[in-house]
Amino acid sequence: MRPNFALLLAALAGCLLPAGGCIICNSEVQLALKSLEKDYLPGHLDAKYHKNLTKRVEQTIENFKELPFKEDSFMGVIDEDTLTKASWSFLKDLKRITDSDVKGELFVKELFWMLHLQKEAFATFAAQFQKHNYCPNTCEHRVEVYEMEDMILDCELNWHRASEGLTDYSFYRVWGNNTETLVSEGKDPTLTKPMVGPEDAGNYRCELGSVNSSPATIIHFHVTVLPKKVVEEEPSPTVVTTQGKGTSEWSTLLPSPKAENMLEDRLAGLLLWGSLLLLIVVALAILCQKTVIDFIKSSLSGLGSGAAEHRQVPEKEAADSETQ
Template sequence: MGPRLPLLVAALASCLLPALGCVICDTKVVEALNSLETDYLPGHLGAEHHKNVMERVKLAVQNFKELPLDEDSYMGVVDEATLEKASWSLLKDLKRITDSEVKGELLVKELFWMLSLQKDTFAKYVAQFQKEAFCPNKCGMMLQTLIWCSTCEKQVHACRKSLDCGDRKINVHEMEDMILDCELNWHQASQGLTDYSFYRVWKNKTETLVSKGKEPTLTKTMVAPKDAGTYRCQLDTVKSSPATIIRFHVTVLPKRIVEETSSSNIPSQAEVAPDEITWGLTKPSTTLQPLSSQSPKVENMLGNLLAGLLSWGFMVLIASITIL
């Protein structure tokens, strides 16, 4: 976490004695507790118990802060995403209780059992934040908006590490595209970032600005040997100081050799018979076949018609003889 972390832990420890619980910093939680007191308790708990129960409930929520002060578990600060998750979990369980219409002593037991479980859930979320989301930068300077549980105020915390984020070796073939990527995984979570600036670094240590803007990558198409060398990327912040610095050492390799293969569907001259080659052209592979004057189906039709006519003529002849 860096050398400044123990000082931050000590500072937090000194101010957390009168602190509020972080969950109570969410206005939605405050509104839900007020609704529990004014809307739900009057019809589900004796009036003589209202004040005592609500005092204990609010104290239990405030005591979510009573976690071990440790850089891996709790330091008295959370980010907005962690507070949102913890608040949503508490509100969901509180609504489940009020929707059940539970009353009396059972209501009191349900409330405090739920708050005990939610405190464990809050501790889990905060530990995850401390491990993964609090100052996740391994190098550079990250500006992070945090909620301080002691006052429920938002403050920007600067997590400072070495600005030098190392060197990258890039190999690219001639006539292909060179892409230099300056973005680190924590950049999008950081506050107050401005522009990425890419510089060409020459052998005499001078630099030439190549590009500047919001895009974290520098792309050069169809590179040539003259594009080989050292490049430097710098991400600036609103505080006029760089957040990260990365150097790229680019090597331009020879152009890739692409082997051309002939199509297997085109026969070579050796595969064509000699008698099929005439003046460098191959004869068509198909020849015209003579058509028969009549197909078998037509012949059958004519034969049946002729037989029918003969039969009809014979019957007419017999009828004529009989009449005579």
């Protein structure tokens, strides 16, 4: 190892551009840095440089939160999804370096060049977030509301609830002479005006304050009040139809869906009771048929016994007469 290695290490760390975000707060990143220090460095870098390298890497990642404030790229806040995306990008590149098994000065060069690229990548992530989600001070919304309906102006953005250091929402009515009137102030991110009229049309401004006295979000609303919405009446269920010229008119009462359902229920009930009655009739018929058959059999058996007894009486009387 050449004697100017420590100077090279400091120079490489110093040439990194400032960036932003607390990537080092991510638990996965913290574990990866500990693994780099405990597992990778002992076999890939002289032990006397371990402490200095670890400190430089941590400082560099800490400086991710020092991105320059620019209205078109970074306004000081990002959301959790952007931090997660940047953290995984960092972890992927760090794993690529450790998997290559590079050592010594070449390892240090690749490590800090990777950090430089990750800062640029994070700046890109932050710019994408701000473009699509953050809504900088030039943000403007056009709102259309019908007369006699409620006007709702929503000043909340998706990162507000997860951010710290924010204070109150303030809504102002902006007049044509560039003066403003405070309409409401508090924790509620929405302004609601019930039953608006033409006099409520115009410009409004919402401002979310921060603890450092500078606004975190400013949104302008241009409100247009449209004429009262016409409510169309539903047609009557009675339909009058004329069949040709010179013919008489006839009307048909169309049943409502509710009446149709009631009719279906009644028909189903009648069908059920009819089926039950039919089963009872069939059962009674079978029972009656068996009773009639048994009665007929019993009657026929009784008639047969009586005839036999009637025949035996004359025969006995004839026998007695012959004996005498």
